[in-house]
Amino acid sequence: LEQKNFFEIKGLINDLHPADVAELMTFFDRDDQVVLFRLLKKDVAIAVFEQLDFEHQENLLNSFTDDKVSEILNVMSPDDRTELFDELPAKVVRKLLFLLNSDQREMASILLGYRENSAGRIMNPGYIDLKEHYTIDQALERIRKLSPPEDMIYTAYVTDYQRHLIGSVTLRDLVLSPPEKVVDDIMDTDIIFVKTDDDQELVARTIQKYDLLSLPVVDHEQRLVGAVTVDDAIDIIEEEATEDIHRLAAIQTPEDEYLHSSVVQKVRDRLFWLVALLLGGMVTSFVIQNQSVLIQTVVSLSFFIPALIDTGGNVGSQSTTIMVRGIALNEVDSRNIFKIIIMESLIGSLLGGMLGLVGFFRVVLLREPVLIGIIVGLAIWVVVFISNLLGMILPLLLKKLKFDPALSATPVITTIVDVIGVFLYFQIARIFMKF
Amino acid sequence: LEQKNFFEIKGLINDLHPADVAELMTFFDRDDQVVLFRLLKKDVAIAVFEQLDFEHQENLLNSFTDDKVSEILNVMSPDDRTELFDELPAKVVRKLLFLLNSDQREMASILLGYRENSAGRIMNPGYIDLKEHYTIDQALERIRKLSPPEDMIYTAYVTDYQRHLIGSVTLRDLVLSPPEKVVDDIMDTDIIFVKTDDDQELVARTIQKYDLLSLPVVDHEQRLVGAVTVDDAIDIIEEEATEDIHRLAAIQTPEDEYLHSSVVQKVRDRLFWLVALLLGGMVTSFVIQNQSVLIQTVVSLSFFIPALIDTGGNVGSQSTTIMVRGIALNEVDSRNIFKIIIMESLIGSLLGGMLGLVGFFRVVLLREPVLIGIIVGLAIWVVVFISNLLGMILPLLLKKLKFDPALSATPVITTIVDVIGVFLYFQIARIFMKF
Numbered sequence: 111l112e113q114k115n116f117f118e119i120k121g122l123i124n125d126l127h128p129a130d131v132a133e134l135m136t137f138f139d140r141d142d143q144v145v146l147f148r149l150l151k152k153d154v155a156i157a158v159f160e161q162l163d164f165e166h167q168e169n170l171l172n173s174f175t176d177d178k179v180s181e182i183l184n185v186m187s188p189d190d191r192t193e194l195f196d197e198l199p200a201k202v203v204r205k206l207l208f209l210l211n212s213d214q215r216e217m218a219s220i221l222l223g224y225r226e227n228s229a230g231r232i233m234n235p236g237y238i239d240l241k242e243h244y245t246i247d248q249a250l251e252r253i254r255k256l257s258p259p260e261d262m263i264y265t266a267y268v269t270d271y272q273r274h275l276i277g278s279v280t281l282r283d284l285v286l287s288p289p290e291k292v293v294d295d296i297m298d299t300d301i302i303f304v305k306t307d308d309d310q311e312l313v314a315r316t317i318q319k320y321d322l323l324s325l326p327v328v329d330h331e332q333r334l335v336g337a338v339t340v341d342d343a344i345d346i347i348e349e350e351a352t353e354d355i356h357r358l359a360a361i362q363t364p365e366d367e368y369l370h371s372s373v374v375q376k377v378r379d380r381l382f383w384l385v386a387l388l389l390g391g392m393v394t395s396f397v398i399q400n401q402s403v404l405i406q407t408v409v410s411l412s413f414f415i416p417a418l419i420d421t422g423g424n425v426g427s428q429s430t431t432i433m434v435r436g437i438a439l440n441e442v443d444s445r446n447i448f449k450i451i452i453m454e455s456l457i458g459s460l461l462g463g464m465l466g467l468v469g470f471f472r473v474v475l476l477r478e479p480v481l482i483g484i485i486v487g488l489a490i491w492v493v494v495f496i497s498n499l500l501g502m503i504l505p506l507l508l509k510k511l512k513f514d515p516a517l518s519a520t521p522v523i524t525t526i527v528d529v530i531g532v533f534l535y536f537q538i539a540r541i542f543m544k545f
Numbered sequence: 546l547e548q549k550n551f552f553e554i555k556g557l558i559n560d561l562h563p564a565d566v567a568e569l570m571t572f573f574d575r576d577d578q579v580v581l582f583r584l585l586k587k588d589v590a591i592a593v594f595e596q597l598d599f600e601h602q603e604n605l606l607n608s609f610t611d612d613k614v615s616e617i618l619n620v621m622s623p624d625d626r627t628e629l630f631d632e633l634p635a636k637v638v639r640k641l642l643f644l645l646n647s648d649q650r651e652m653a654s655i656l657l658g659y660r661e662n663s664a665g666r667i668m669n670p671g672y673i674d675l676k677e678h679y680t681i682d683q684a685l686e687r688i689r690k691l692s693p694p695e696d697m698i699y700t701a702y703v704t705d706y707q708r709h710l711i712g713s714v715t716l717r718d719l720v721l722s723p724p725e726k727v728v729d730d731i732m733d734t735d736i737i738f739v740k741t742d743d744d745q746e747l748v749a750r751t752i753q754k755y756d757l758l759s760l761p762v763v764d765h766e767q768r769l770v771g772a773v774t775v776d777d778a779i780d781i782i783e784e785e786a787t788e789d790i791h792r793l794a795a796i797q798t799p800e801d802e803y804l805h806s807s808v809v810q811k812v813r814d815r816l817f818w819l820v821a822l823l824l825g826g827m828v829t830s831f832v833i834q835n836q837s838v839l840i841q842t843v844v845s846l847s848f849f850i851p852a853l854i855d856t857g858g859n860v861g862s863q864s865t866t867i868m869v870r871g872i873a874l875n876e877v878d879s880r881n882i883f884k885i886i887i888m889e890s891l892i893g894s895l896l897g898g899m900l901g902l903v904g905f906f907r908v909v910l911l912r913e914p915v916l917i918g919i920i921v922g923l924a925i926w927v928v929v930f931i932s933n934l935l936g937m938i939l940p941l942l943l944k945k946l947k948f949d950p951a952l953s954a955t956p957v958i959t960t961i962v963d964v965i966g967v968f969l970y971f972q973i974a975r976i977f978m979k980f
Contacts, residue, residue: 129754263717264699282698320564321776340775341756351786352870359866377895380863388903391852398848409840412847413833416963417826424956428815431794460812468823521859528851
């Protein structure tokens with residue numbers, strides 16, 4: 111296809127949806143991406159650029175003249191531009207800011223001034239503002255004059271002369287209302303809003319809870335400064351889920367997507383916890399070392415250590431996973447903790463009992479003495495009960511201490527449960543064997 | 546507050562956002578919920594009912610007369626109604642269908658006829674249909690006549706006389722276009738749509754990719770039958786993330802939220818995999834059992850089994866987690882598998898080397914012989930390399946075989962890695978000790 115058939119390609123890619131062109135471009139190498147991008151019409155080009163991943167955006171910016179870069183940056187949507195600037199080195203951003211015209215430069219600087227992952231940093235300042243005395247026709251006239259893109263047009267905000275947010279009006283209500291009415295008659299004054307320094311997760315959850323298309327953002331004086339739209343909320347919810355999933359497996363996820371980072375970065379993201387856990391496991395080795403005489407006498411005790419610690423680890427991983435997700439989805443909070451503890455104790459006993467029985471039969475099936483079977487079965491029961499409760503309480507505790515509950519990763523639980531499990535196992539063995 | 550102060554409460558709760566009332570109601574017991582609900586104005590009541598969790602909806606339905614139930618069910622949004630019917634027993638649904646008027650009953654039956662979790666099952670049939678020859682004014686007139694709720698009003702669909710979908714028009718374009726134009730001039734004919742039997746995950750991903758507010762659903766003859774809105778897409782993306790998170794911890798998540806299910810259900814969701822894994826772990830016990838003479842001779846070999854298998858399990862868990870999430874987010878596909886395998890092999894060797902070194906020092910620190918340290922270090926290196934690759938390949942394989950990649954749960958990887966790890970550990974030990 112790349113046989114200089116530019117004219118045909120041009121027709122083809124300008125007809126596609128920008129999101130598809132952006133996806134298509136990732137299949138080509140860097141130079142071809144630049145060629146492809148040059149074939150796009152200006153407005154399509156901006157839309158495609160907004161949809162590209164950061165690494166591809168950076169590549170394109172590097173290959174363009176300052177004029178072309180300035181053209182793109184001045185027209186692209188302010189929230190997408192902030193996202194791009196967030197990823198670029200500070201030096202490059204300073205250079206790029208000079209390519210913006212003064213209005214856009216001021217806007218970009220303000221947005222970059224808000225804390226990362228805050229509402230202010232992700233909002234779009236291009237909202238529609240109306241005054242309460244506008245007639246429906248005047249309001250529609252103003253919307254036509256501003257003609258904002260689709261994501262910002264369906265909710266207009268009503269402000270007073272100090273720019274305080276006093277109400278919101280949907281385009282639906284404007285279109286459905288008789289033209290003789292004024293904005294004041296139809297506006298909703300119970301406005302749901304967030305503050306510039308609220309966390310992006312709260313922003314996304316609020317949009318989700320109230321089924322909003324856009325959510326207004328106000329500063330500390332209640333003045334309207336921008337709005338966050340539902341398409342950003344989806345991306346945030348997905349990003350936060352990925353972060354939790356990675357944390358649960360003890361991976362420190364960086365800002366950008368894991369699969370796009372370098373080998374060194376990937377190793378670094380994973381190494382810290384792996385080393386910490388391996389060192390933490392020394393305690394387990396130490397506990398077993400202390401029982402070396404017992405093991406030498408009853409060597410078969412050592413056969414079932416992996417099964418015991420794995421089962422404990424699995425149960426603990428399950429309960430910690432359930433809690434971390436439950437907390438993230440706001441299903442778990444302080445008012446039902448007590449109920450959850452009781453319930454999980456019951457679940458732990460039941461699971462432990464059944465798994466202990468399976469463990470007992472496992473030992474007997476491997477033709478080991480029944481006594482060993484009883485020891486293994488009992489140890490599994492106790493370990494399952496403890497690790498279930500521990501996996502549940504640790505995320506709650508982390509939350510209470512204002513840490514991310516997902517730091518209670520499943521490998522951390524596993525390592526803690528190992529120590530407890532092995533210790534109890536040998537204690538039970540000593541009692542039964544009168545050693 | 547519940548001192549028969551009904552009048553005051555009535556004023557209070559009718560002013561709140563329905564999503565807040567729904568949340569508030571969950572704090573009260575069943576009877577009070579019914580009392581509260583009766584204090585709501587009719588339109589607020591419907592909106593609150595739609596926002597409630599299934600268990601609370603069911604409770605309310607049980608406490609109402611048939612007339613009241615009929616009133617709610619006939620007016621509530623068709624997609625929310627399908628969701629409610631999905632959870633109720635078939636017998637109850639049949640009874641409830643008779644409380645609907647004939648139009649609504651037909652609509653409900655059609656929606657219930659589509660496969661669960663398909664686009665047809667979650668769509669709302671209340672879309673706006675326009676004809677291409679309509680003027681802008683006629684189009685706006687039709688929208689005013691239908692006056693659909695907010696989620697369905699911003700995108701209108703253009704159909705021919707056989708109801709085939711031929712274009713879409715946003716309310717933005719209708720409001721911004723000069724009134725003398727016709728729908729044909731401004732409609733977008735490159736329509737993005739899904740089919741009734743497409744999976745809900747594809748629906749949500751499509752809405753996310755193209756930043757849509759609503760996505761049209763067509764039947765097998767390309768006839769428009771409904772639309773799915775962005776608020777449903779958010780919920781689906783979150784639901785699918787929860788399912789993956791739970792699967793990764795080997796929990797079989799049921800349809801409804803885990804925290805709301807009974808103890809028996811919770812135990813059942815977790816028991817199957819725990820028993821399977823405990824039984825699978827028999828192979829590990831068997832491998833160790835075969836080395837009992839070696840262990841009795843060099844008892845210190847047994848001290849480091851937990852560290853070895855935990856490290857292997859942790860590394861495997863990390864790589865399987867990364868892959869499962871990468872596949873879910875469409876970041877991993879067939880065209881970059883080869884590159885990923887090479888990269889992960891490199892990562893595995895690096896991680897293994899460093900962790901092996903840490904393992905070696907651990908052994909020496911516990912005052913065991915250097916030879917044991919070398920054996921443990923080497924075994925960790927090999928196990929880390931293998932489990933990293935295994936954790937990566939298994940989800941890809943499951944995907945290739947059309948299974949859910951998340952079935953490659955971290956405990957499954959751990960159990961497989963145990964067997965391989967313990968086996969290799971003793972083989973390495975035998976070589977070095979010339980046993």
